[in-house]
Amino acid sequence: MLAFLQAATEPRSVIDxxxxxxxxxxxxxxxxxxxxxxxxxxxxxxATGSQGRPPLVFTATSEAPTIGNLHLTELVQxxxxxxxxxxxxxxxxxxxxGRSWGSAVASQxxxxxxxxxxxxxxxxxxxxxxxxxxxxLSFTRCPFRTMVTxxxxxxxxxxxxxxxxGYLAQSGSDLVTDDLEVGPVVCRATxxxxxxxxxxx
Numbered sequence: 266m267l268a269f270l271q272a273a274t275e276p277r278s279v280i281d282x283x284x285x286x287x288x289x290x291x292x293x294x295x296x297x298x299x300x301x302x303x304x305x306x307x308x309x310x311x312a313t314g315s316q317g318r319p320p321l322v323f324t325a326t327s328e329a330p331t332i333g334n335l336h337l338t339e340l341v342q343x344x345x346x347x348x349x350x351x352x353x354x355x356x357x358x359x360x361x362x363g364r365s366w367g368s369a370v371a372s373q374x375x376x377x378x379x380x381x382x383x384x385x386x387x388x389x390x391x392x393x394x395x396x397x398x399x400x401x402l403s404f405t406r407c408p409f410r411t412m413v414t415x416x417x418x419x420x421x422x423x424x425x426x427x428x429x430x431g432y433l434a435q436s437g438s439d440l441v442t443d444d445l446e447v448g449p450v451v452c453r454a455t456x457x458x459x460x461x462x463x464x465x466x
């Protein structure tokens with residue numbers, strides 16, 4: 266309902282909302298009143314050119330949270346097509362960007378969890394359906410799979426691989442990503458223990 270109000274170019278009545286969302290007008294009014302009480306919608310008397318009681322109309326306020334993510338999806342696509350795809354080193358560039366991203370997320374915590382479980386939690390907060398078992402992360406849902414073009418998806422995957430390593434490195438983990446297997450539905454990341462190169466005298 267809030268998304269409908271945010272997309273509207275003019276105030277909407279209870280009947281408009283009820284018809285658009287397939288609700289009884291009493292249900293629509295109830296939820297609209299709740300949005301008003303929360304500060305996410307504004308109620309006012311609509312102007313009419315006919316006699317009779319003018320209807321109440323509703324608009325979303327600037328304080329309302331953004332419900333749709335089309336603007337974010339398009340922003341990602343524009344940034345990738347303009348600055349990443351044309352680069353000769355597009356994949357290393359994507360992975361390094363992801364590494365910085367993951368490191369920044371881990372650095373925001375006082376004691377970041379070096380275990381894969383902590384990493385899985387952060388990925389879940391970012392829209393990934395993530396499970397971890399036996400040193401492996403499985404992604405049953407990716408928020409980008411259907412939102413970016415097939416040509417851009419491998420670059421996004423490279424960025425996510427970098428995120429894994431950046432988070433683990435910043436959290437003090439000895440693990441590094443061994444492989445990120447991108448499947449048609451489920452993706453899997455396996456990890457190996459990083460062994461520092463021996464110093465030579």
